[in-house]
Amino acid sequence: MSPVEQEHIIRAYTFELGKCYEQAIKERQLLCLANIDPRLCSEVATGLGLPVPEPTLELVDSEPSPALSQVGEAWPPDGRMVGIVVDPDGDLAGVAEVRTAIFGAGMVPLLIGPHGGEVGGMAVQRTFATARSVEFDVVLVAGCPVPAPDALPARDAKAGAADTTVVDPRVVLLLEEAYRHCKVIGAWGAGTTVLDAAGVAGTPGVERGGSATEVLDGVQEQMAFHRVWERFTA
Numbered sequence: 001m002s003p004v005e006q007e008h009i010i011r012a013y014t015f016e017l018g019k020c021y022e023q024a025i026k027e028r029q030l031l032c033l034a035n036i037d038p039r040l041c042s043e044v045a046t047g048l049g050l051p052v053p054e055p056t057l058e059l060v061d062s063e064p065s066p067a068l069s070q071v072g073e074a075w076p077p078d079g080r081m082v083g084i085v086v087d088p089d090g091d092l093a094g095v096a097e098v099r100t101a102i103f104g105a106g107m108v109p110l111l112i113g114p115h116g117g118e119v120g121g122m123a124v125q126r127t128f129a130t131a132r133s134v135e136f137d138v139v140l141v142a143g144c145p146v147p148a149p150d151a152l153p154a155r156d157a158k159a160g161a162a163d164t165t166v167v168d169p170r171v172v173l174l175l176e177e178a179y180r181h182c183k184v185i186g187a188w189g190a191g192t193t194v195l196d197a198a199g200v201a202g203t204p205g206v207e208r209g210g211s212a213t214e215v216l217d218g219v220q221e222q223m224a225f226h227r228v229w230e231r232f233t234a
Contacts, residue, residue, distance in 0.1 A: 001064075002071040004229050010040060014047035026050060035059070074224040078106040083126070083136035085112045085171055090143020091189045092120035094212035098140065101216055110136070114148035114168065128170040129156050133177035138184045138223050140215065141191035145171060167197045175200055182227040186215040204231045 001009065013033070017026050026048055033041035034055040045052045066072075082102050086095055095111070099122065102109040112131045113124035126135070128148055133139065147168045153160035158170045175198035178185055186207040187195050195201035195208060205228030207218040222228065 002069055002229075004233070005069060005071060006040075010043045010047075013040070013044045017044065017048055027053070031056065070226055071229055075226055076106075077220060077223065080107040080137040080223065081135060082107050082109050083112050083131065083133075083139045083174075084109055085139065085141045085143070085145065085174070085191070085194070086119050086122075086124070087143025087145040087190070088114070088119050090145070090191070091212065092122070092142075094188065095120065095142045096122060098142075098212035098216050101213065105220065112171075112174075114145050128168050128174075129158070131170075131174060133174050133181060133183070136178065136183070138186070138219055139175060139178045140212075140219065141171070141175070141185070141187035141194045142189070142212065144190040144193040167194050172198045179203070179206075179231075182229065182231050184219050184223045184228060186219040188212055188215045204228050 013029075017029055020026055027050065030041055030045055030048070030050060031053050033044055034053045035057045038055070038059070042052050084095060084099065086092070099109045099111070110125040111119065111122055112126045112128065113119045114128055116124055116127055118124060128145075129150060144166070145168050147159075147165065150156060151159040151168050151170065156170065158173055160169070171194060175185060175194065179198065179200045182205070184205050184207070185195070185200060186209075188209050188211055192201070192208045195206060200206050201208065205222055207215050207222070209215040209218065
C-alpha cells in the first residue's frame with residue numbers, strides 16, 4: 001500500500017471498530033492487526049484508546065503487490081456518477097452540452113437544482129435539500145445559485161452549514177464534502193464563484209474554465225485516477 005492508502009486503512013479500521021460496542025471484539029481484532037502490521041495495530045489502538053497487543057505470530061516482510069494499490073493507475077469512466085449543480089439563471093446551454101457528453105462517455109449525469117421538476121427543460125434528479133456528496137464521483141458547478149426559499153436551518157439542517165447570502169449554503173457544503181473525500185470538482189462561468197465560497201479554488205483536482213466542455217475535458221483526465229490522492233499527503 002502507498003502511504004495515502006495506509007492512512008485510509010488506518011482510518012477505516014479505527015472508524016468501524018470505534019462503532020463496535022463489544023470490548024472483546026475490539027481487543028480480538030487488535031490481536032489480528034498485531035499479526036499483520038505493527039504500525040497499523042498501534043495507530044488503530046491509539047484511536048480506540050486501547051493498549052497495543054504483542055503479535056502472536058512471527059512477522060515477515062512480504063513482497064509488495066502493485067495489484068493491491070489504486071494509486072498510479074487509471075480507470076475507465078464507465079458508470080461514474082456526475083453531479084451537476086444547476087442554477088436556473090446560469091449556463092443551461094452548457095449544462096445540456098456537458099450532460100450529453102457525460103452520457104456519451106458512459107457516465108451518469110445527475111442534475112442538482114434548487115427545486116424539483118425541471119430546469120431549462122431538463123429533469124432535476126436531486127435538489128439542494130436531497131443531494132449529498134457521497135452519491136457522486138465528481139461534482140460540476142454550472143452556476144452560482146443564490147439561497148433557495150427552503151434554505152432555512154429550521155427546514156433543512158444542511159442550510160445552516162455556512163453563513164452566506166451569495167450561494168446556497170447546501171451547495172457550499174456539497175463541495176466542501178466532495179473536496180474532503182478527494183473527489184474531482186469542476187466549475188465554469190459563474191460556477192467558479194462557488195469554488196471561492198467553498199474555499200477550494202486553486203487546489204489539486206479542482207478544474208475551472210470558461211466553458212463546460214473545457215472543464216469536462218480536464219475533469220475526465222483527473223477522474224481516471226479515481227481520487228485526487230495528492231490533495232492530502234500522508
